[in-house]
Amino acid sequence: MAITRDYYEVLGVEKSADADDIKRAYRRLAMKYHPDRNPGDAEAEAKFKEAAEAYEVLSDSNRRQQYDQYGHAGLRGTPGHDFRTMDPQDIFSMFDEIFGGGGLGGFGRAGGGQRGRRGGVARGYDLETEAEITLEQVFAGTAVDVDFTRLDVCPTCNGDGAKPGTERRPCTACGGQGQVAQTGLGGMFRMVTSCPHCRGAGTIIAEPCTECRGRGRVPKRRKLSVNIPAGVHDGQAVCLRGEGEPPAPELSPTGQGIRGDLHVRVRVSHHKWFQRDGDNILMEIPISFSQAALGAEVEIPTIDGESHVLKVPRGTQFGQVIKMSGRGLPSLRSKRRGDMLVIAKIEIPKKLNDRQEELLRQYAETEDLSVMPESGSFWSRIKDMLHGGKDE
Numbered sequence: 001m002a003i004t005r006d007y008y009e010v011l012g013v014e015k016s017a018d019a020d021d022i023k024r025a026y027r028r029l030a031m032k033y034h035p036d037r038n039p040g041d042a043e044a045e046a047k048f049k050e051a052a053e054a055y056e057v058l059s060d061s062n063r064r065q066q067y068d069q070y071g072h073a074g075l076r077g078t079p080g081h082d083f084r085t086m087d088p089q090d091i092f093s094m095f096d097e098i099f100g101g102g103g104l105g106g107f108g109r110a111g112g113g114q115r116g117r118r119g120g121v122a123r124g125y126d127l128e129t130e131a132e133i134t135l136e137q138v139f140a141g142t143a144v145d146v147d148f149t150r151l152d153v154c155p156t157c158n159g160d161g162a163k164p165g166t167e168r169r170p171c172t173a174c175g176g177q178g179q180v181a182q183t184g185l186g187g188m189f190r191m192v193t194s195c196p197h198c199r200g201a202g203t204i205i206a207e208p209c210t211e212c213r214g215r216g217r218v219p220k221r222r223k224l225s226v227n228i229p230a231g232v233h234d235g236q237a238v239c240l241r242g243e244g245e246p247p248a249p250e251l252s253p254t255g256q257g258i259r260g261d262l263h264v265r266v267r268v269s270h271h272k273w274f275q276r277d278g279d280n281i282l283m284e285i286p287i288s289f290s291q292a293a294l295g296a297e298v299e300i301p302t303i304d305g306e307s308h309v310l311k312v313p314r315g316t317q318f319g320q321v322i323k324m325s326g327r328g329l330p331s332l333r334s335k336r337r338g339d340m341l342v343i344a345k346i347e348i349p350k351k352l353n354d355r356q357e358e359l360l361r362q363y364a365e366t367e368d369l370s371v372m373p374e375s376g377s378f379w380s381r382i383k384d385m386l387h388g389g390k391d392e
C-alpha cells in the first residue's frame, strides 16, 4: 500500500467527530471529487478514493477503534477494500445509502426502498460547496460568488445515454427482465436483485452517446451569486433549493423530477484583532499601567468599521473585561447585536526615562514595599558577580 494519510485529516474532521460528522464530511468530499464531476483529473480521483478508504474505516466503530489505538498498523489483516484499484462508480454505489439518491439519504430525507424518490417523484443529489467570508462580512451580510460543477442532463442524447438515432437492445444478462435471481447456500435461499449489468433497465445501450459516453449526464460548471445573511456562523450552510443535480439517469433519464439542492457551507476567516464568541466579539487591548490605575478613555475599532470611545474604569485589573453593549455582531435570527467585550492587557513599561523612574520610586516609597535599588548599582553588582568579583 502507498503512504496513507491520517484518516481524520483526509475527511477533515476532529478525532472526536461523531458518526454524522463523519458521514457528512465524506459525502461532501465524495460529491466534490467524484470523477464524473472532474473528468480526466487524476488527483480528484485519488482524493475520491482516499476519502472512501477513510470513510470505510471511520464509519465502522470496531475498525475505528483499532485505528485510534494502533493507527494504520491496527487495520492490517482486517477486512477492507482496496479502493485504489476500484472503479469510482462502484465505490459510489457501495456507499449509496449515504448519498441515497436524495442526496441526504441517511439523514431522514430519502425513504429506504425507493431511493431518491419522494411521493413517486425522482429527486437528484444535493451538492455542497464552501464559501469563505470575513468577520466584517458576517457583520454586514454579503453576496459571494460560488463556482461548482454539477452533473446535468446530456444535451446531445437528452439523458438517454444512447447515440441519437440508435436503438437500445435487450440486456442479455437478465433477458430483458431488469432483475436477476441469486441463490445462496446451495439453493437454500433465493434472492431477486436488480440486474447489475443494465442497472435494472432491462435494456442496454447499443451505441453510447459520444458526449456523455453513455452516462446520460455531463459535468457542467456553474457560477452563482449567493446571499449570505448577516450573523451567519462558521460551518452553517445556506441552502439554494433546486441548484443541485437532476435525478440520476437510472431514476429519470431526462432528468424530470426534483433537482437536489446546493448547500453553501460558510467558513468565517480568522480576524487579526477580533475573536468571535457567539454574537459577541472579544478583543484584547493594551492599556498602560497608569491608564489602568487612573482610568482613561481609549479609542478602539469596532466591527462596524467605526471607532468608539471605550471608558476604562479606574483601577482596571489585568485581564478585566470591559463591556460595550450592542457593539458585537447581529444575531442571525433577531438581528439584535451582541456585545463587544474588551479585555484589558496592562502593559508594564520596559524602559523608563529619568523623570518616570524618579516618580515611580517616590510612588513605591508610599507603598511600603521593597523594590530593587536603582538600576545603575544593580547592574554593576551583577557584573561584579559574573566577572569573578567578590561574592558578598
Ligand SMILES: [Zn+2]
Binding pocket: 154, 155, 156, 157, 158, 159, 160, 161, 162, 209, 210, 211, 212, 213, 214, 215, 216, 217
Ligand atoms: Zn449523451
Ligand SMILES: [Zn+2]
Binding pocket: 171, 172, 173, 174, 175, 176, 177, 178, 179, 195, 196, 197, 198, 199, 200, 201, 202, 203
Ligand atoms: Zn439486465
